[in-house]
Amino acid sequence: MMREIEFTILENKPITDDICKMVLECSAGEHGITAPGQFINIKIDGLFLRRPISICDWTETTVTVIYKVVGKGTELLKTYEPGRQLNALSALGNGFAPARAGKRPLLIGGGVGVPPLYGLCRNLIEAGARPTVILGFNTEREVFYKEEFEKLGAEVLVATADGSMGQKGFVTDALRNIKEPATFFYTCGPEPMLKALDKALAEGLEGEMSFEERMGCGFGACMGCSCETRYGAKRICKDGPVLERSEILW
Amino acid sequence: MMREIEFTILENKPITDDICKMVLECSAGEHGITAPGQFINIKIDGLFLRRPISICDWTETTVTVIYKVVGKGTELLKTYEPGRQLNALSALGNGFAPARAGKRPLLIGGGVGVPPLYGLCRNLIEAGARPTVILGFNTEREVFYKEEFEKLGAEVLVATADGSMGQKGFVTDALRNIKEPATFFYTCGPEPMLKALDKALAEGLEGEMSFEERMGCGFGACMGCSCETRYGAKRICKDGPVLERSEILW
Amino acid sequence: MLQTELCGITLDNPVMAASGTFGYGREFAELYDINCLGSFSFKGTTLEPRFGNPTPRIAECEAGLINSIGLQNPGVEKVIEEELPHLATIFDKKVMANIGGFSVEEYAQVAQRLDLCDQIGWIEVNISCPNVRHGGIAFGTDPDAAASVIRAVKDAVRKPVIAKLSPNVTDITKMAIACENAGADGISLVNTLLGMRIDLKTKKPVIANKMGGFSGSAIFPAALRMVYQVYDAVKIPVVGIGGIATAEQVIEMMLAGACAVQIGAANLVDPYVCRNVIRDLPEVMRKYGIAELKDIIGGAHNG
């Protein structure tokens, strides 16, 4: 259930040129996270709308997020010092369903779509699955969290558009390098990537895809983020951000 | 000449229940103050308009202001901690003309009209005059800066509306207690007080009165603060806040 | 102390949530007991289900946002069959039914269906949505068209009818008077200002529909002015809407002439805002020497 939290910033620092990692502290269990792939909606002083950012990982008393600096809000966020309070609504959205993974789940993340897969990956490994993770970036300089996934024990494949690391090309190109067939897939990234994946992945393979949309509220009240699915209109913020492969209308 | 300054707050603390004293630091001479009775126009984060506050006193590298907490802006200002930067336009307005004082100037301040008279008083005493200062307040609890004026060497009379300190009544009542006739007067306070003073003071006595008006810019650009005088329209912010007794149309 | 009245129905306090920012109450009821509200106006409901406009439907602005939802709603039947029964489990008071339409007949039909529901206290006729083509805004900017909608709705229902006005007009009093003459029992204003943002990266409008409705704290001074003008122009009660997010603003709107207020965009960024404003009202009233809120309605018009 959603709640408003005054987090304390424990850490907030760049991990690539324009991507920052922020660790937030709250009292035990306060964050209310129930599934990987949920997000928080962050209040930034001076801006009207909150900014939705996926939960990368969490413990009882901390929430980690990873964000790319792309505009006014994230530029301001980057300047926030540890020790400062941060107001956010948590935990929003449905999140991924780790229970559906099977033995050999495939996780595919592109750019800032990578972070929510980390908490998912940890969950899956803790539950005994052996996930394969494909991470897509433009170039080596932009790669992040590869080692973190490896440390969890996942098999990690990287694709870079310019070939500076791993497979040259897109995550769809890296799909070829997978050894065992996947039992289920989870993905998050830019919409063109999701669409390309839907084409590239075996037709029968079930999976979940996480979407982005401009949000008014982030908790289901305004209909700002609606999309049409096979089962009618859904709100990305509340009924999503994770949609079932089979319900998506491309 | 006006300039924009990033002051550093050295001190900001209450001196009565709702009046605070703030000391600001700048580089030597940067504040550009040329006369007592000038004011600065303070930027407060989150508010559109700046807040005009009189200069109470100054040194080469500091400016002291005294403000009453009356609304949003001053409530926020009160929370600013020493060390913080404060953006202000300085020094604004014409200020008082100490050179006109003569031997026995009379200074009359009511409530938050008191602060600008302090710097004036210091100037006058440094120049060899022997000012008498009348300070008007509602009640003893609200009295401030009495000792500071006395330390400068001025003769200080206090009037309180409830008689809890000094003369019971208004500054006009305290006028009776003056021993030697005044050579000139300077006053600052709420408009009804200024009007009552104009009635109560000897007709031939010359003097200067400092006014308040809601301001758009504070530096003469918007005509927000105009008043009509015997010599045409004047801008309280630029041609004032100090007006000559003889030019005022009541 | 906080009590007020709207078209003969007593409100425990003047604070309502505005249509389109509170759904049918579900999301907020998960956060707090929504019975603390004076009432709320539910999401604009049309005859048929509507998906609304393409996304992006939201753009950020300084002190506000633009929306172009386009009246997404499940249609009046589903509202009656599913939303109202659920609402009954979380809200004991009368709710305001906000209705939209694309023709005079549609407005009347939707109103007639909802008029039969006991839970509904008032019918708020949104003749001012800037986000639907074919009608919508035209009803909201032409006094005769507005009057014809209000008259048709009045003929179809027994509950009090409140006309919700658009601020995108030259003379708001003409619209209010036309609605009053057509039988409206109250006026609510304002809906959103037509606004726009352009994305510097794509060099295209942010909103898929190009323009949308601008609301939030930025519009408060314009909304307050219109409430003040309309209070002078009509005898029926006025509900003040636009940019409200604090107890102080509620009082300001009531001094301008509102007997109740609605809070819109602020709910989206601070989901507890309505509850907090109601909580803060007594303290702010004390500060400004107000004993009974209803005594200050229109107070700024004296003298």
Add this chain to the structure above:
Amino acid sequence: MLQTELCGITLDNPVMAASGTFGYGREFAELYDINCLGSFSFKGTTLEPRFGNPTPRIAECEAGLINSIGLQNPGVEKVIEEELPHLATIFDKKVMANIGGFSVEEYAQVAQRLDLCDQIGWIEVNISCPNVRHGGIAFGTDPDAAASVIRAVKDAVRKPVIAKLSPNVTDITKMAIACENAGADGISLVNTLLGMRIDLKTKKPVIANKMGGFSGSAIFPAALRMVYQVYDAVKIPVVGIGGIATAEQVIEMMLAGACAVQIGAANLVDPYVCRNVIRDLPEVMRKYGIAELKDIIGGAHNG
């Protein structure tokens, strides 16, 4: 790179200060060399000297302010005899003459006097001041009245005439088209939105005149929308005004269709804003891949 053009006159950059917020240039020339501006529009000037409205004339709003100056100015003769000669000592470029009036004849007379001044590049006809009774706003909200003012001014002058429009109308394009048809050489928009604030302590309007003109960053989305609409509706150039305070907003206004912009209220709270915006433009252009500013005018209308 920053060059643009307004009615045949080249501007070094599109940034002008808006009328009423820059006086006749004196106060700002003490702060920086105002020749960095594209130009500026001087304080609205009338035939006779005017003191304007009673004070308070200023009220604070979230992200803006309300003013009710009421066209205080020394009158056209004094402007020509005192202000323009002084301006010649601090500003080398063409200045825009903003004029106000209470009758069609007065507008024409003031315009005719100013038309003879070499320093003046354009005559900006303020038919939209919300702060003067008897006329003013009426010219700004009625297309026929607006057209008659513009026609009379056109007949009286040789310099390009720019009609400055009020945002307080139902359909801004009707006003713009009426002015274009009456011979206007350009359109500038918007003037202030009619707004109001009430003081909770006194329970009376803050502004002595009750209502006033609301401007500042809050009005940007509404102003941008109107610039976009007017760009589509007329062939003459458009000057974008309303809530601008950053180089990003200048670009947004130009993408909407403005060939130049004016900065108003922001000058009052940040006296260096025009200079800073001009300074920032090249960097922001680089960021968004813009080589020539004039190439982006109306860019958001493509596709």
